[in-house]
Amino acid sequence: MDPRTALRNPRVLTTTLAVAAISGTALGDFSFDNFGNTDGLNMLGDAGVGGAGEDSTLAITNAAFQTSSIWYTEKQNISDAWSTEFMFSISDLNITGADGFAFVIQNSSVAMHENTSFGRGGGIGYNMGSNLLAVEFDTWFNLPANDPNANHISIQNAGPGVTSSSQDDSLGVATDILDLSSGDLISVLINYEPGTMTISLDGEQVLEAAVDMDEALDSDDGTAWVGFTGAGTAAWQTAEVQSWSFEGTPIPAPASLALLSLGMAGLARRRR
Numbered sequence: 617m618d619p620r621t622a623l624r625n626p627r628v629l630t631t632t633l634a635v636a637a638i639s640g641t642a643l644g645d646f647s648f649d650n651f652g653n654t655d656g657l658n659m660l661g662d663a664g665v666g667g668a669g670e671d672s673t674l675a676i677t678n679a680a681f682q683t684s685s686i687w688y689t690e691k692q693n694i695s696d697a698w699s700t701e702f703m704f705s706i707s708d709l710n711i712t713g714a715d716g717f718a719f720v721i722q723n724s725s726v727a728m729h730e731n732t733s734f735g736r737g738g739g740i741g742y743n744m745g746s747n748l749l750a751v752e753f754d755t756w757f758n759l760p761a762n763d764p765n766a767n768h769i770s771i772q773n774a775g776p777g778v779t780s781s782s783q784d785d786s787l788g789v790a791t792d793i794l795d796l797s798s799g800d801l802i803s804v805l806i807n808y809e810p811g812t813m814t815i816s817l818d819g820e821q822v823l824e825a826a827v828d829m830d831e832a833l834d835s836d837d838g839t840a841w842v843g844f845t846g847a848g849t850a851a852w853q854t855a856e857v858q859s860w861s862f863e864g865t866p867i868p869a870p871a872s873l874a875l876l877s878l879g880m881a882g883l884a885r886r887r888r
Contacts, residue, residue: 625770626692640729646688647861648674660685660729661741666856673856676717678845680710683741685729687843688862694721694829695838698864699807704857706755712766714756714855716796717846718742720863723835730845741845742772749773749832750845751806751815752781753795755853764791769815771825776834788825794818797853810837 646656651665652672662682666675668691676684684861692698718740722728730745738758742750750772757766762783770789772779779785794802794817805816813827833840846855 644690645857645861645863646690649859651741656689658681658687658689660687660727666854674844674860676844676855677848677852678708678854680848680852681845682852683729683845683847685843685845687726687841689726689841691839692842692862693838693864693866694808694833694840694842695810696837696865697809698844698862699805700860700862701803701805702857702860703801703803704855705799706753706797706799706853706855706875708854709797710744710853711813711851712756713797714848714851715751715758716743716755717754717844717855718750718805718886719842720745720750720845721829721833721840722778722840722864723833723840726841728841730821733790739781739847743838744778746774746778747834749827749829750779750781753796754781754846756851762804764789765791766793767796768795769793769817769823771813771815771823773825773827773832775832787827788813788823790815790823793822801858824847827830846879 619634631849632712650670650672651674652669654665654812661684663684663686664675666673666678669816674686705805716736720742722745724745724747728745730739740752740754740760742748752770752772754763754768754770755766757763768791769854771787772781772785772787773787807814808829811826811828813825815823
């Protein structure tokens, strides 16, 4: 389009600016079919890559006394509707295997790495972190944390302050689920609609809880980092993620919003 046409026609100008605002987004979805390339991930502690090529996995834990944190470096919109999917397996159980891993949303730092816990491993890598919500896949019965059993999923949050891995901070827990440590590949879908979070394993919903991300986290712009944490002690296991995707509602880039407002204002003046 000839730019002069848009300038002469305020209706065309407004439409053009609206398209620019919609297409110019501050955030974007992401997807990893495997982890042969970890660009875009900040891997901390004992996090690593297992396998090779198309079989590369995100190794959260695979030896004794490990604590790992992994964050996607670009913040995502977590205030509006979003969903995340990943495939994981837990195998190579040492003793009985422990302690599990968590999908974590946090607005503290892209370098956040917590190493405090109930006996270290029981904290699953996020315990006593601030400004976070964790969906833990817990494979160890930790009595000090009031765990219901050694195979459960729990949504953990205590508001923008410090959140622990104790059941005291649970917003919802699922105990009647398939064996997380079977060694089989398990698919996870976590879906959030403002006010409600649901979790499904292998296509079957196992947990629904009341969750308000605006109350759970302190985030001025409704965005936060997303990723995984995990930990183990003398009892440990290999916890691997084989694929991962995140899909959220895009947020218009601030500059584009300003242009859109300017265009709308100009059109209003022209009509008057």
